[in-house]
Amino acid sequence: MSEPEPSLDPDGWTDLRALGHRMLDDMFDHIAGLRAGPVWQPMPAEARAALQGELPRAGEDLAAVYEEFRALVLPYATGNPHPGFMGWVHGGGTAVGMLAELLAGGLNANLGGRDHAPILVERQVIAWTASLLGLPASSTGLLLTGSSMANLVGVLLARTAALGPEVRRHGLGGARLAGYASTAAHGCIPRAFEIAGLGRDALRLVPTDAAGRIDCAALAEQIARDRAGGMLPFLVIGTAGSVDIGATDDLARLAALAQAQRLWFHVDGAFGALAACAPALRPLLDGIEAADSVALDFHKWAQVPYDAGCILVREPAAALATFAQSLAYLQPSARGLAGGAPWPCDIGPDLSRGFRALKVWMTLRAYGTERIGAVIAHCCAVARALAARVDAEPALERLAPVPLNIVCFRHRAPDGWDVDRFNAEIVADVQESGRAAPSTTILGGQLAIRAAIVNHRTRVADADALVDSVLETGALRLAGTPLARDRM
Numbered sequence: 001m002s003e004p005e006p007s008l009d010p011d012g013w014t015d016l017r018a019l020g021h022r023m024l025d026d027m028f029d030h031i032a033g034l035r036a037g038p039v040w041q042p043m044p045a046e047a048r049a050a051l052q053g054e055l056p057r058a059g060e061d062l063a064a065v066y067e068e069f070r071a072l073v074l075p076y077a078t079g080n081p082h083p084g085f086m087g088w089v090h091g092g093g094t095a096v097g098m099l100a101e102l103l104a105g106g107l108n109a110n111l112g113g114r115d116h117a118p119i120l121v122e123r124q125v126i127a128w129t130a131s132l133l134g135l136p137a138s139s140t141g142l143l144l145t146g147s148s149m150a151n152l153v154g155v156l157l158a159r160t161a162a163l164g165p166e167v168r169r170h171g172l173g174g175a176r177l178a179g180y181a182s183t184a185a186h187g188c189i190p191r192a193f194e195i196a197g198l199g200r201d202a203l204r205l206v207p208t209d210a211a212g213r214i215d216c217a218a219l220a221e222q223i224a225r226d227r228a229g230g231m232l233p234f235l236v237i238g239t240a241g242s243v244d245i246g247a248t249d250d251l252a253r254l255a256a257l258a259q260a261q262r263l264w265f266h267v268d269g270a271f272g273a274l275a276a277c278a279p280a281l282r283p284l285l286d287g288i289e290a291a292d293s294v295a296l297d298f299h300k301w302a303q304v305p306y307d308a309g310c311i312l313v314r315e316p317a318a319a320l321a322t323f324a325q326s327l328a329y330l331q332p333s334a335r336g337l338a339g340g341a342p343w344p345c346d347i348g349p350d351l352s353r354g355f356r357a358l359k360v361w362m363t364l365r366a367y368g369t370e371r372i373g374a375v376i377a378h379c380c381a382v383a384r385a386l387a388a389r390v391d392a393e394p395a396l397e398r399l400a401p402v403p404l405n406i407v408c409f410r411h412r413a414p415d416g417w418d419v420d421r422f423n424a425e426i427v428a429d430v431q432e433s434g435r436a437a438p439s440t441t442i443l444g445g446q447l448a449i450r451a452a453i454v455n456h457r458t459r460v461a462d463a464d465a466l467v468d469s470v471l472e473t474g475a476l477r478l479a480g481t482p483l484a485r486d487r488m
């Protein structure tokens with residue numbers, strides 16, 4: 001008798017099936033019961049220590065491992081699915097997205113290439129996205145981890161368009177490229193310039209107006225100065241939904257300027273581009289349909305579970321010129337499983353790729369853009385209600401307009417107090433209370449409490465609870481020791 005050959009499948013499926021069903025039921029209960037629990041809670045030292053064990057040599061009973069997940073991981077996640085989460089710009093996720101993740105995991109498809117249905121699902125998602133934003137049906141694109149990667153891809157596409165595909169062989173060769181975005185651009189944009197080897201100084205940050213939109217006259221002047229100085233302007237990046245206050249650049253004007261100057265026009269629409277689902281908000285995005293490339297995230301306002309970023313590219317040839325290298329690309333008529341060119345690995349940086357597209361496809365199918373658009377419009381309504389409440393509270397002060405779904409404000413402090421420090425402490429207090437989770441940002445050198453309403457579960461009452469918590473913790477701190485500037 002020979003040894004059984006090893007496999008990771010169970011001997012019988014009964015126990016695993018029962019445990020799997022329990023996991024699914026537990027997660028439905030978890031999602032259904034989110035509101036009753038804290039938004040976030042700090043992780044106790046024992047739980048942290050328990051996640052620093054030795055490499056497991058022998059396997060354990062999956063039921064015991066699952067209990068550890070329930071005890072150590074589930075209660076101490078970020079909290080973004082909770083309606084009280086308003087920090088940063090995080091989506092809430094849905095049960096539909098969770099189920100799609102389960103199906104995609106079961107299928108275990110590799111979407112780097114080859115001829116199979118999952119790739120057609122991704123192409124369908126890309127075509128829908130192009131249609132939503134008004135780009136041509138011939139556009140191409142990919143799902144990526146997030147807008148950080150999608151913006152990096154946008155920079156690389158623009159670089160190849162400016163210097164030609166030979167840049168892939170020779171590198172920049174001393175070309176002094178200059179790209180443009182506003183000072184409100186997301187931090188991943190300068191980072192993309194660093195990663196692309198252009199250097200952060202090649203990104204010229206143009207001032208914004210009072211509404212947080214790029215100053216187009218200043219942009220034109222900067223381009224002229226750079227040309228006169230021997231630089232090669234190659235890229236204009238517009239922001240649709242800035243991460244600090246939710247501002248959207250005048251994309252139509254940027255598109256016209258980019259065209260006149262023969263520059264690549266990329267839009268960072270990480271969350272704002274999805275506002276196209278809401279008819280009342282669509283006009284904010286006018287001009288996005290003229291973009292050469294757009295970065296956006298389905299994991300933010302479309303509520304798809306992490307991660308689900310997207311790059312949309314108007315000219316497929318530009319993506320191929322930047323990334324193509326597979327044999328399929330060289331033999332587009334290949335038969336069998338090796339057919340289906342061009343493959344995703346020919347239009348983006350990854351070879352092995354998961355089936356992110358399924359959760360986006362299922363989300364869009366199950367809810368439709370109308371229902372997602374209604375959620376997006378409601379987030380903006382909650383933000384307006386929050387702004388009105390802030391304006392009505394004498395102890396609070398609003399620090400920015402609210403063009404979309406983000407409200408920046410702060411608690412006033414008595415003379416002699418470090419108002420930035422005071423507000424940073426309030427934000428940490430509120431987060432630790434578990435009632436709400438705002439974050440902070442810096443606006444004009446001042447620390448602001450920032451509430452980004454992105455979650456489909458967030459109600460006006462949750463925004464009120466945030467204000468109540470800020471006022472209560474603020475009052476407690478005002479009654480205690482003053483936070484002097486030197487007490488850092």
Ligand SMILES: *Cc1c(COP(=O)(O)O)cnc(C)c1O
Pocket residue numbers: 089145146147148149186188239241242243268269270271297309
């Ligand atoms: C979130 C965000 C990004 C970064 O996207 P990730 O998905 O986190 O990589 C870029 N730009 C803006 C405006 C964002 O809101």
